[in-house]
Amino acid sequence: MAVYKETIEVKSHGKTPTYIDITKDVRRVIEESGIKNGICAVISPHTTCSVFFEEFCHDYNEDGDEFLQEDLNNVLAEIIPDHVSKDQYVYPGEEHY
Structure with a gap:
């Protein structure tokens, strides 16, 4: 082989x-x-x-992301908000924040 x-x-x-x-x-x-x-x-x-794997996309938003990518970004932002304070998430720890 x-x-x-x-x-x-x-x-x-x-x-x-x-x-x-x-x-x-x-x-x-x-x-x-x-x-x-x-x-x-x-x-x-x-x-x-x-x-x-994603099917071929024809439509893009004003930032150049495909519509499916924009949907994925929006879902990720809802379930994992941006890390804005040291108390929000344990990982990666204070040393990295």
Whole structure:
């Protein structure tokens, strides 16, 4: 069984959740692997990063986010409000606040 591994580096802007379309990068890696049949696994080893699959979107808001991304941002803001005081959350602790 052939195995091919490559790292795709991405960078968040750090202000709001950052969405990065890595489709072209993944297709490039698959092509470069030379493997013609198999499974491609895309993972994120970082604790505050995730990989999700989204259908193609046609509509964007004035900030350039797709509508689904805007909905996700709004839901995240409701369930996890911005960290505005040292007493609001235990993690990451006073030393980091």
